[in-house]
Amino acid sequence: QQAxxxxxxxxxxxxxxxxxxxxxxxxxxCDSLYAQGHNVKMIRFPDRTTPVGKMIDGYLQSxxxxxxxxxxxxxxxxxxxKAAWIKGQISQGYTIIxxxxxxxxxxxxxxxxxxxxxxxxxxxxxxxxxxxxxxxFLDLDAKEAxxxxxYGEEKYEKRSMQERVRELFLGLLLKGEEESTDMVVVDAGQxxxxxxxxxxxxTSGVVQSVESGSRKQIGT
Ligand code: 2DT
Numbered sequence: 001q002q003a004x005x006x007x008x009x010x011x012x013x014x015x016x017x018x019x020x021x022x023x024x025x026x027x028x029x030c031d032s033l034y035a036q037g038h039n040v041k042m043i044r045f046p047d048r049t050t051p052v053g054k055m056i057d058g059y060l061q062s063x064x065x066x067x068x069x070x071x072x073x074x075x076x077x078x079x080x081x082k083a084a085w086i087k088g089q090i091s092q093g094y095t096i097i098x099x100x101x102x103x104x105x106x107x108x109x110x111x112x113x114x115x116x117x118x119x120x121x122x123x124x125x126x127x128x129x130x131x132x133x134x135x136x137f138l139d140l141d142a143k144e145a146x147x148x149x150x151y152g153e154e155k156y157e158k159r160s161m162q163e164r165v166r167e168l169f170l171g172l173l174l175k176g177e178e179e180s181t182d183m184v185v186v187d188a189g190q191x192x193x194x195x196x197x198x199x200x201x202x203t204s205g206v207v208q209s210v211e212s213g214s215r216k217q218i219g220t
Contacts, residue, residue: 007213009039009095011086011130012203015103015169016138017162018152019145020188021195025138026099028196029203033095038207041089044099045079052078060154068117072109076125079105086130090218095207102126103135103172103179108156111164119168131182131219134206136199137169138188 012029016022026042033040048057052074058064059071066074079102086096105126110119142162151157156165173180186198209215 006039006093006211007216008210008218009090009093010133010203010207010210011090011096011098011218012206013098013101013103013132013135014138014199015100015135016188017140017142017145017166017169018157019148020138020140021192022099022138024192025195025199026097028192029199030097032196032200033097033204033207036204038095038211039093040095040097042097042099043082043086045082045101045104046075047078047082050078050081052081060156062155068109068112068114072105072117072122073125075105075109076102079126079129083129087218090130093211095211098132101132101135102129103137103169103183106179107165107168107172110168111156111161113164128220133182133210133215133218134203135179135183136202137173137183137185138195139166139170139185140188142166144189 014022014026014029026044030040030042046056047053055064056071056074056078059066059074089096106119106122109117109122142159145162146159151162156162170185171177173183173185184202186195186202188195190198
């Protein structure tokens with residue numbers, strides 16, 4: 001497909017609890033944008049293919065024990081190792097759709113309720129990473145998420161943890177945290193079609209305006 005000349009690509013992040021349908025929706029969004037002639041690439045965090053990502057994978061599968069701060073920094077390092085690539089792609093006109101980003105980083109670590117690991121601390125290693133033009137939070141009740149076929153075997157896939165994660169995600173919005181300005185909540189309890197439509201409504205305009213140059217630089 002022929003690239004159209006654009007000012008830069010957009011950076012869109014999709015977040016949510018496990019089982020909220022992120023992977024399906026990220027793929028649909030990429031397909032829809034591509035069908036409309038946008039250059040688009042899909043990425044996800046954690047990226048388990050890098051050496052840092054392999055350590056994260058071992059931790060999530062409970063094959064390795066790590067201090068809460070250490071694993072937090074590995075998740076952040078896993079984003080930093082991709083930061084220059086993200087910036088490069090965006091400046092070449094590719095729109096990046098990203099499955100999880102630093103919002104997951106902050107809230108999952110803070111949800112562990114380690115008194116020495118506050119949300120504020122959790123935020124700091126990610127300061128300076130490329131800032132998304134839009135973050136979609138796929139909101140789903142933890143009970144409903146579990147009813148969608150049960151959680152898997154990985155570290156954080158337990159109801160109490162998921163409930164705290166959801167509260168912290170929504171808290172970003174309610175407390176007017178810095179991240180809230182980029183964030184839009186979409187009800188993930190609807191059908192796949194409805195959710196896809198809601199995401200499209202919240203992202204297609206952003207992609208258009210970024211590509212046409214009305215939003216200049218990618219922020220940090
Ligand atoms: P997936 O199931 O999407 O592969 O995620 N997580 C993720 C963190 O704790 N910190 C992070 O920075 C990121 C990106 C969320 C695996 C788990 O890793 C958690 C679920």
